[in-house]
Amino acid sequence: MTLTAETSRTARPWRERLLSGGSWTVLALLVLILAVIVVINPSFAEPMSLMAFAKKTAPLVVLAVGQYFVIVSGEFDLSVGSLVGAQVVIAARLMDGDEALTWPVLGLMLVFGLLVGLVNGLVTTLLRVPSFITTLGMMLVLFGAIRLWTGGAPTGALSESFRVLGRKGFPDVPGQFQVPYALLVALVVVGLAVVLMRRPFGRSLVAAGDNAVAVAYSGASVWWLRTRAFLLSSFLATVAAVLIGGFAGVTAQVGQGLEFMAITAVVLGGVALGGGRGTVIAAMVGALTLEALFTLFNQLALPSTVRPAVQGVILIAAVAYAARRRRT
């Protein structure tokens, strides 16, 4: 048997395994962007600035990890933006600034988030509605329902203890160096996600994104695998809602457009839309890159209106470059 041809094609160095697909591209892009930021504004490299960057990036990282689970299993979740908005508004209205209600409301948010994920998952897997449509519908439903409930604009306020995770850090002295709790939350989320993806569930999930029939015939309940991915996505959207609500309080626009941000981050990280390829770390790098890009725009004092255009060009160029590498 000739195996030389096979092995020369199959044995990939560990680096490539670590960051398969287009992930190298995005890591290089991230380093480049950070370097440019530091050159323009050396104070960005100071611990305080970095921590501020980490604090505002944390929610997107959490969302990207959630979106990663869904995308790698071959689906989409367009409902996370609406869900983040809904959760913040629900929290504000129910607790209305009352500290005593913080924990009960958090519990309720958790239940609500999981319920949304469950519906997304079951409609997609059992009713066979393409997830693009399921979650698009869910996006509309959440958007409308939450405004219907609050009469169009959010009411109430978030309690101070609710806001600690997203706003405060350790040690809690404003204006001094602090490690934001949001960073810790994001690190824990990424860490757990990495562990989860190395567990049987994670491997089965990626394999299901690659070939669902083979995984089903291997004894897995593919519908339940994917439903769990949607549950994770909704759960992490809820976590992100706690961080975002904590960070900035409640506004009417909260959460809008986050679904596209999260998907963009994941794809930028080299995770293939359609499933079966890509790592959690890559998704996280994608999220960091996207946020770093926004920071760079700000540092360059690029006119606000031009930024979407530059973002679009970089997005297409990065994904095209990664596609080029993968196809050869």
Add this chain to the structure above:
Amino acid sequence: MTRRYHLGSTEIVYLALAGILLVAGVLVAVRGGNLFAQQNVSYMLTQTSLLGFVAIGQTLVVLCRSLDLSVGYVVALCSLVGATTMAGDPSRVWLGVVAALAVAAGVGLVNGLVISGLRVNPFIATLGTGLIIKGFLDTRFKGPEGEVPFGFQTFGYTRIGPVPVSTVVMLLVAAAVFVLLTRTRPGYHMFAVGGNLDVARLSGVRTGRVLVLAHVLCSLCAGVAGLLIAARFGTGNALVYSYGLDLDSIAAVVLGGTLLFGGRGSVVGTVGGVAILAVLDTAFNVLDVNPFFKDVLRGVIIIAAVALYARRQLDPASRRARFTTGGGDAA
């Protein structure tokens, strides 16, 4: 063996449309109104035309297993290009139309080339071009701009009986696309590209060209929608991109029975899908439904309809059963 007549997806779409019309008509009648009164019918038809143009174009790319998230921005861009080129001068109308459509075709060309040439996932590619256009619009235009001469505004306002001219044009475009898909090579090849790219390529279909053509036509349709906007507004407006035409058009296409994963569908179905959304809009309006409740209902109906189609595609009738359950009669 009993022959069962199988309903195609397009028939189901129109059955659903009839059902919704009936239910909505009864609901409105109970409230003392008439859904089929002149103003409601023309409202319904007007609402179909804008989304109709965009969705017809979207059908072509979805058939090719692509999608276009930039259509909303193209509509906005073309409304501005058209209106600023016309600049209120009746003799420049044709120039405005040509300029708007040329810009639209250019965007479609970029979309198509990025997707087929650079192999960027269409979701990302069109999201990217959409962002680029948004940046351009926000930078270049600070609000409504340009002026559409009165003559061209008739495209947006004139009606033949209860039927707006724009709806007639939309139906003509739909008819043209129908002919394209059922009577021309590029149309045949779109089904092939969406059905199986490799098969198409091995059969000599120039898949890249077909995809580019679909995107150019999709953007052109969006361009016509932009001109309609300009005609109705009397000016161009960048904020049109926030109307959600991108996702709405995809929803309408899928509601019309076209497979989101390409290869199967029809423009007739899409028109039905758009009509369903327009009937809902009209009924909600006449019934004075809370605008937020409309979003909820829309979401639920889209999911429910697609679930219904998916159910039918699962129908095991296509698998030839040798033994019926319960009976032991061998074939």
Add this chain to the structure above:
Amino acid sequence: MRSIRVLLASAAAGTLLLLTACVTETPTEQPPGAEPSVAEETPDDSGAESEWFVQADYDRELAQRDVAPEGPADEPWLQAIEPEYVDTADLASEGGDKTLCFSNASVSNPWRVTGWITMQQQVEVLQEEGVIGEFRVSDAADDDNKQISDIQAFVEAGDCDAIIISPSTTATLTPAVEAACESGTPVIVFDRGVNTDCMVTFIHPIGGYAYGAVGAEFLVENLDPGSTVLALRILPGVDVLEHRWAAADKVFSESEIEVVGVEFTGGDGAKIKDLVTQYLQRGEVDGIWMDAGDGAVAAVEAFEDAGQPYPVFVGEDEMSFLRKWDETGMTAIGNVYSNFQWRTPILAAQMIWAGEEVPSEWVLPQEPVAEEDLAEFLDANADMPSLHYAKFGGEDLPGYPEAWTDR
């Protein structure tokens, strides 16, 4: 093949960048639509947004701030500044139970939600009085095209005794409003205007220039020369918002205030806080100017979290900001775009039906909440939720306060 693709990619990317960049730097020469004031436009090189700046309008609005309005002082929604009355005798009609039709742009932000509640309460009063029979509403959800259809449907239905329009965008709704006027039904436009004067009355507060200038002047007065100001805007391309910034830009450019940045935030608190935090990292920010108050609290918090002293702040009369202002004791002003204007069109319809004269352009007072008034407004609105607007002017309506507290 590979190199071709890379080449293609970079070429495409480069072209697009170039395209956008070029256009950014080229000032546009396109006149803004067919606005009658085009001729009066004064070239002004001071601000990049000069396109939106009309000196005459600016001067008029700033002057109107100091004009004492006519009308009852305790009912500001019935006051008018320098009114020119039109006779509506030929529009008068007998009897009650009128059908009032309202085409609303949307209720997509808290300011509109608050106003919409006020309007509904006012309608209820007139319904009980038997003036209004049916109140028919179409909400266009910020879609100009839908609003045009909505207006057309009202016109065609033919049974509206008056049509109230709150346009989504000034320029785009002009043809539809003109068509409505031609139908003979009295048309009332409020909030944002249209490029026609065919309606019976156009109701609005003084306007965007005054709004923008008030905040900018406040900053100029309260900051030392050379201080830095960050301008936070919602989104580009909406005329009322553009006017606010054009005026502020004008005021700043004539002062010694340095504007360190102009950012679009979409009204999203998270984005606002992030942006302010980044500016604070790079240097001091002494003042914040906002074109609308949404998310003002997030901006204040950014200063708190960065351990920086509070800036001089231009917010709005939105309750969460007023409370934050009170709590922190910072130097601030609560700008006002009079929310009570949502009552006026209903009352105007009643007046028109009765044949009473109304101002053809009904300019309502627009007075910011100053520090000395703060306590009074906080007290009056103690039960109101955040994202409620202090100058909503509905205290005397029957549904008060439940209608606004439990929305």
Add this chain to the structure above:
Amino acid sequence: MHLLLDNYQKIPRLVDMRADDDAHAPSPDPVLRLRGVGKDFFGTSVLREIDLDLYPGQVHALVGENGAGKSTLMKVIAGVHRPETGTVELDGAPVSFPTPLDAQHAGVATVFQEFNLLPDRSVAENVYLGREPLRRGTVDRRRLHADTTRLLDDLGLTGITPWTRVGSLSVAQQQVVEIVKAVSYDARIISMDEPTAALADQEVALLYELVRRLRDRGVAILYVSHRLQEIYDLADTITVLKDGNHMLTAPAGEVSPDRLVSTMVGRDFAGFFPDRPADLVPGEVRLALAGSGNTMVDGIDLEVRAGEIVALAGLQGSGRTEIAHGVFGIAPFTRGRMTVDGQPVQVRTPRQGVRHRLALVTEDRKSEGLALGQTVLANARLVLDAVLPRASDRRARAVPGVLTSLDVAASTVAAARDAEVQYLSGGNQQKVVLAKWLVTEPRVIVLDEPTRGIDVGAKRAVYDLMRTLTADGAAVLLISSELPEVVAMADRILVVRDGRIAGELPGGSDETAVMALATGAA
């Protein structure tokens, strides 16, 4: 009917299907001539110095193990790959096809193994895809259908209408449509890559007939197959490739099967199947079905004991695979009783099947067995991860050992963690599928066409494995269309016909007896 039986006759043939020597004497000039063709992938040469001549009116068989270079050679001819060295001459003139399309238009058509049809389009639309006849700029649908009808009639194909949706045709009919499509290019050369691989046995006749008609029309046919019987039935000339080298070209009559196999493998044909161990006595009943059935099969009674190999023979489409799917819960039985190790069980999903320690090696490994973009290790762990997550890590340690025991090269085993399974050869892919089941230590293993499309070496490994499994007390249910395999490996043979068990034969029975039962001729 004799034709069908012929397929399973050992050499020598009863009926000579080859060209009549008088009518179709090889013309002196080949229509296609390859000289010194070589092809590299990633610096590894997969074809070296290949010479090949195709003559009009002749069937030229191309044989070799998987990885020998057959498919690559076909793709070179089809214009999919361009050779690094050597020349391709068409009618004596050197040619180079930049794309498959150019080859097709030059009269060189290829029927690939993967189906190249659009299920949602009609037969006519598929056949003329890319070349739809036009009339005044639009597709002339009347002519499209007329042309297709004429093609079908010419080839004697009734029962297929031009407007039928391809997705509603049977697999064989779809295969025929593919060949019709190739013919429609006025092809003078048609390459076929294992055209019978997915066909039911009775449908093979249809294909034979088609090949014969084409040959009679003077078409040169390049025929790739793993089935020796077909090669001797059809071929005029045989070329053998091994490891990318051209080993042999000779008239079919001059190459004995033994020589053919030994040239391919470097191994003798004799002793190909491992002997049945004499001392192995079947133990207790592992799997039993009584009166099982669903919409596809009915009244299935069978028993498989520990240490026993029971074969399910029968024509394709007879219900063999459906029985396997019923046992494993993919299309569960709705009637009857099933017991595993004497315990009555309900298997409604594959998951429950695995829990009862059943295993199913499916017929189509690429679409049903493997996640091609994942690593060898991840694929070998699929079942563990899916059903036994707690034991997964521990049991997965056995994977390298299992792969080694299946005769997988050490380098592949070493790279298992990183190597994506899509880059392995068919034989190795099949071994990965086997490995994913072996690590679950199944008590009943169902093998559905386990040796389809894999090379001789890998086949032997599969046979050895079956013996090892039974020696360890597992029960094996073997589904196969290869009668020699069935007869040599099985202890008992159950013949399935029309969704029912038609009868039982002992292992080592005569192949004709099995066939007779399968076709109902007995």
